[in-house]
Each structure stands twice: as structure tokens, then as C-alpha cells.
Amino acid sequence: MQTLSESRMFGGIQGVYSHASAACGVPMTFAVYLPPQASRGPVPCLWYLSGLTCTHENAMTKAGLQAHAAEFGLALVFPDTSPRGEGVANDAAYDLGQGAGFYVDATEAPWAPHFRMEDYVVRELRQLVQARFPVTDRHGITGHSMGGHGALTLAMRHPELYASLSAFAPIAHPAASDWGRKQLAAYLGPDETLWQEHDASLLLATKGWARDLLVDQGLSDQFLDLLKPEALATALATTRTAGTLRLQAGYDHSYNFVATFARDHAAWHAERLKG
């Protein structure tokens, strides 16, 4: 693991690191924020998965989460959204390939060799973070848009790894959205039953979520029809899943929305990770 930068922030340390990822077969960059409390012992850890076109950097610089992580004593991990580089497959579209990993392990050409973001996030990077940073084994997960999809689906697929869950404007029903059908077909092949394993609204009915969850969705979100919050709302209530769904008037899809509600999410995770 190589340190690309470290600097003091809210009494803690915001770092950016690179490591040779075996899962993705290329070097991967990620960011970790350690709150002041981490200097006195291990702290719980909140993962933030980013959306389409993002790297580790967008949320790190625009979500304002570090102030809240410092207040509540949470470490933050910001992974990249896909493998990258010259030897890595890509697509001209902004929503497929590099910057658009969708947090699945691709089985189809040309993506299968490198696009293994599920394995990377839930196993390889987690092991690295736990080995190299002062964090406990109490982890929560959140994310925005494609990263909200990632947070919801990875938590439901690996509930033993995540003690708390939230999402900002998640792609909530990708198997029925233009943000999902193209990508799941490309990465997983044409069998739609495989896509259902990576669709939060459908996973609620099959795997469920035994804890509670928090979801914020802006009602002036320019991508509302692609995100399909109504599918998630229906699934949550029908499956009697505990949680809070907030439909926020006037907020769009941007990091202005994420930053506005970032403290609520940090508090949500802190209450559950430290309880």
C-alpha cells in the first residue's frame, strides 16, 4: 500500500492511498478518513460508495462527511467506482465501464478480467483497511446513486459484514431501469435472474434486510425516473423492513443534496455501529 497524500482534517487525517488489487488486477486508489478518536484506539468504519463517473475523490471533497465522522468517531472509506487504466476495458458511454462498475463481479467479456467491484469492496479492500488502519470490525455502508445501489445490494448480499445501512438517491431498481439493464446485461449476461441478485428492491423480497435502513431521495432529482424510489418504497413496506424513507422536496441529485443530509446519515450509522 502506497500513501499518495495525508493531511490533517477536523482533528483527524484524510489520506489517499494506492494498492495493487488482486481482485481487479490493477492498482486501485482509495481514500480513508480517520477521526481524532482513532488516535486513541480502533473506531467503527463507514463505507461510502460513489456514483457514476466518480472516483474516490468526489465524496471525499464534496460530501462534507469528515466533519460528522470527527464528531461521531467514525472512520470513512471512499473506494473508487471501478478498475481503471489502459489495460482495462472501457466504453464510450459515461455509464458503462470505467467509472461505472455497479459493484458487481463481471462474468462477461470484455469486463470479467478486471471488473470485480463486489469482491474488491466486501473482501479485498476491507481486509486491507482492517489490517492497516485503526478500525474495529463494526462497519456500516452508504452511498449515492450507483453507490446507493452498491450500498443497499452489498449489505443485503453480505449482512454479516455490515451493521448499518443507508443510501442517498440510490438506483433502487436497476433491473427495470436504463440505469441498470444495460450494465447488468454487459457485466452479468442476458439471464435476468442473475440481475435480480443485484437489485435492491428485488433483494428485499428474497434476502431481506434484518436491521433497519435510512434512504434519502430528493424530489427535484433530475434522474428520479431512473432511480425508481417507488419500487424501493413498495418493497420496504411490503416486506415490513424497518427503516426511514425521506422524500426531500426541492433537492436534486447533486452533492449539495448529499452534503445537506450527510450529518443525519453519519449519526444514523454512529448510533448503530457504536451501540
Added chain:
Amino acid sequence: MQTLSESRMFGGIQGVYSHASAACGVPMTFAVYLPPQASRGPVPCLWYLSGLTCTHENAMTKAGLQAHAAEFGLALVFPDTSPRGEGVANDAAYDLGQGAGFYVDATEAPWAPHFRMEDYVVRELRQLVQARFPVTDRHGITGHSMGGHGALTLAMRHPELYASLSAFAPIAHPAASDWGRKQLAAYLGPDETLWQEHDASLLLATKGWARDLLVDQGLSDQFLDLLKPEALATALATTRTAGTLRLQAGYDHSYNFVATFARDHAAWHAERLKG
């Protein structure tokens, strides 16, 4: 208007009153809490509509709202849930007739002469409260179970009267529930298109709600299948209605649930009524 009792509570006054209701054609009892702030001038007013079998008294004694009303400077009004008395029609079932007015104006025999709870709540009792108590014209409405149904439907049917809205475990889709179909048929007759005008999940699609709303629902609620929160969740998200839906793990249908979240609802209304 006759004062049945008044006593000091949290620095304000909890009173119980009776008046001859023209709408219902019988004497009606109701309770009003005035917070300490009301001694210095008019305050905003939160209406609490109660559920099946309740009178004005249940929430007044068990919901714990007065402490929060005193903190936030809100008056509280607790109406009865139906007309009562020897000359008033009734039914042997707990969920029809006296104690089960469903906040509609009955058109059918034998209910039509007295069961006019919508007109009573939105017009007659409101005029009385505004004339006789130091309240402003900024009113909010909430309620529990049948009263949650009442709060949601009366607010959507009379949006000019209510600046804030919430509900605890509302009967969310009475036109499709055994808590609703029997009563709406009895009070309004067999034409189901008339029932739709008193169904919160259906009203969202027709009249909508232009502000935001807060709904809490316990997931250990023994009447969950009758309340149908999934219909409301779907309608809220599909119609892009602003608001917060919280599915609360472990809470049942009782006033223990209402009391737990009463402060959140009081704060919700205060923020909107005083803004």
C-alpha cells in the same frame, strides 16, 4: 361551551369541554391543551384525531403530547371520535358506529343524522376553538390509526386548513381493508367511487398533498395487514410527495408507540406551523 375540567399541566392548562354540536346534533366533548406560551398571545394549533373506540381522553392521558406542546408552544385539540348518546345510532361491533366515526359525513341510514365527523372537525369545532381559545389560524393535524386516516384524508381534502400533517400507524388504504370497507359502505353507501374520496393512498393520486408529511408505523403492529402501509408507501413515492415514512422495528399499535414518537411529531408540526 361548558368547561368540564381544567388543570395546570407543564405550565399550561389541560381542559375538557362540552358543547352542543349542530353538525352532530348532540352534545360533543373535546379536550384542549394550551401551552404556557398561550398566556402571552395566540399560538399555533395541532389537532390529534384518535382511533377506534377512543374518546377525547385516550390521547390526552396516554400520548404524552402536552410536554412537547409546552416545549414548542403549540395548542393541542383532542376531538371525540364520533357522536354518542342514547339517540345516536350504534352497532354491536367495536369498529362501527359510536367510537368509530371514520371522520366522514354519513349519507346513509341510520348514520346520516348524527355521524358528521368531517364537518364537525374541519368546520364546527375549528370555529369554536378559534373563537374561544388563544390560537392562531396556523393549524396542523395528526392522529393514530383511524385518526391517522382522519388526519391524512381531512388534510388532503381541506389543504387550505392545515399547514402541517403527520400520522401514527394510519389506516392508510381503507377502501381495500376490513378497517374501511365495512364502515365506508355503511356511512357512504355501496358506490366505491365515493369511498376513494376518503382513502389516503388513493387521495394522493387525485388531490395530492403539496406540502410534506411524516408517517410512523410500527412493524410489530398487530394490525399491520389492516393498516396497509405499503399502499401509502407506494403512493407517496409514485406521486413524488415530500415526506418521511418511518417503519419502526419492534413497535406495536399501542399508545406506547405513539408516546415514543410524539416528540418527533410535535417538533415536525412546530417547525412548519411557526415557520
